[in-house]
Amino acid sequence: MTMSLNNIREAAQRIKPYAHRTPVLTNESLNQQVGAQVFLKCENLQKVGAFKFRGACNAVYSLSAEEAASGVCTHSSGNHAQALALAAKMRRIPAYIVMPDNAPQVKKNAVAGYGGQITFCEPTLQARESTLDMIRLDTGASVVHPYNDERVIAGQGTAALELLEDVPDLDVIIAPVGGGGLLSGTSIAATEIKKGIRVIAGEPEMANDAFRSMQAGAIIPSVNPKTIADGLLTSLGDLTFPIIQKRVEQIVTVSEAGIIASMRFVWERVKIIIEPSSAVAIGVLWEKKIDLSRLKIGVIISGGNVDLEKLPWL
Amino acid sequence: MTMSLNNIREAAQRIKPYAHRTPVLTNESLNQQVGAQVFLKCENLQKVGAFKFRGACNAVYSLSAEEAASGVCTHSSGNHAQALALAAKMRRIPAYIVMPDNAPQVKKNAVAGYGGQITFCEPTLQARESTLDMIRLDTGASVVHPYNDERVIAGQGTAALELLEDVPDLDVIIAPVGGGGLLSGTSIAATEIKKGIRVIAGEPEMANDAFRSMQAGAIIPSVNPKTIADGLLTSLGDLTFPIIQKRVEQIVTVSEAGIIASMRFVWERVKIIIEPSSAVAIGVLWEKKIDLSRLKIGVIISGGNVDLEKLPWL
Secondary structure, eight states: OOOOHHHHHHHHHHHTTTSOOOOEEOOHHHHHHHTSEEEEEEGGGSGGGBTHHHHHHHHHHHSOHHHHHTOEEEEOSSHHHHHHHHHHHHTTOOEEEEEETTSOHHHHHHHHHTTOEEEEEOSSHHHHHHHHHHHHHHHOOEEOOSSSSHHHHHHHHHHHHHHHHHOTTOSEEEEEOSSSHHHHHHHHHHHHHSTTOEEEEEEEGGGOHHHHHHHHTSOOOOOSOOOSOTTSOSOOOTTHHHHHHHHOOEEEEEOHHHHHHHHHHIIIIIOBOOOHHHHHHHHHHHHOSSOOTTOEEEEEEOBOOOOTTOOTTO | OOOOHHHHHHHHHHHTTTSOOOOEEOOHHHHHHHTSEEEEEEGGGSGGGBTHHHHHHHHHHHSOHHHHHTOEEEEOSSHHHHHHHHHHHHHTOOEEEEEETTSOHHHHHHHHHTTOEEEEEOSSHHHHHHHHHHHHHHHOOEEOOSSSSHHHHHHHHHHHHHHHHHOTTOSEEEEEOSSSHHHHHHHHHHHHHSTTOEEEEEEEGGGOHHHHHHHHTSOOOOOSOOOSOTTSOSOOOTTHHHHHHHHOOEEEEEOHHHHHHHHHHIIIIIOBOOOHHHHHHHHHHHHOSSOOTTOEEEEEEOBOOOOTTOOTTO
16 A cells, blocks of 8 residues: 555654654854855754654554553664664563664663663664564564654654644655665655655765665665764655655765864854764755755754764864 | 833734744653653744844934934844844944854854944953943943833833743742843833742852842842853843832752753753753753642743754763
């Protein structure tokens, strides 16, 4: 079944009691810097500090009472793990999280802090998948993939839905792309709500698998990418790629220097904490590889989870 | 003439086309940490990154066309200087700013960036005042004091007005106190809008002149205070002190460690950049010297102007 705006509207109703309606911020210095009128949809101010809560919450509350009783599970060491743990906690069901044993302590603590039950495994994709399989068979928990899941995609699309409610006359929406959950949800919402709106993705030059996939017309996996934008390391999924192919105008790559400069500018001028992955979307405007001047541009600020001990400009 | 809620309502109308209506944020981690329900009025997201824009803007747009033609002037090296420069730029009138010649380059640049015409002087109060006097006589510009000015006080009160529109059932409002412009405006708005609301101020232990003034029943000047909260170094004024005496329940002092811990917690969990002076208001909740548990508490986050090269926890 093809996903549509309806899935996103339903998700919006479903998560409304649990998620923040995040503010849309504007900033004159940023507008002048990039030569356009920018509207920042601040998912860094969402629960768990990232848009990921929307998708996880929609997935958890989409389960029947019977399904829910057995809990949910996933493998992730990032924001999705925290998001799923918190959504499950809200519904008072268990969340089983598979994490590589070399994940940073701060991420382990965060997931445990939201009540997630962590199973550690070796840091390989194979170990993650086999461990998750074992847990699923053991507990009967429902798997919630970080992005290749229609409930998750629909949830992520609710950010763009709200943004277009607040600023209906946007010319362009920019979102970062990693696995493509945010980008595909955003592109469905945007293109179905407003005919002719342009959806553009930002991707790190150093992890440009989605850019290359679009060129090739087939998913090209990401192989050991190294970028400061650590939320954008994953490859596209077989659900997200066709949506992106159909609805996203283009993917623009951003240099590491552009990511860091954009991140710092937003901290300094807009006064919000954004993570490098969010700065990739600003970076599209910052580096001006494509001409978006004088347009009204919505940017999904994906998250704000950073280590305050290690700032990239220090 | 006594100031009242009317002055603040008029200011709100006057500045509406120019100032941001800043968002009110909530955060579950913060609530749990302090044991209360906290609503953050984010003036760090205001123009120039501080509530100061409200007062400066109200003062500038209160001038008659004839007065305005000669411009405005002030002595300040902080957020008020930037705020006045920007408000004057918006009205297309000159802003003459007296700054000590040892002010940090970044502050000089910021004021110049907003089009302020800077005159440097020796870093003494006497030099500042005599230089300002000279400029006033030379240009006919209207002096806009950073806090001891009814137009400024009324402007600062509009933040609390908006906060109480968004969250009418607050039990307490907390604001930081330096010269008392924000605190007196906040206290007028709060106590006139809601009978019985408690207005509490946060002040650095290391710059506790307002605390001591309240005890003594007379203004005790601040003498060479040393605190990280560099927006709160000034003494109360003869306009702000009586308002504070009448309407503020108490002033709570906060340790340097409490300021830094509060600041870091807000950056890490709420994902917004706040300056140490803002953290002083959070510090009142953080240090729990007074029992505010389970109450609904509004906090005015006064600003977000910090040097990202020098974070106090690094």
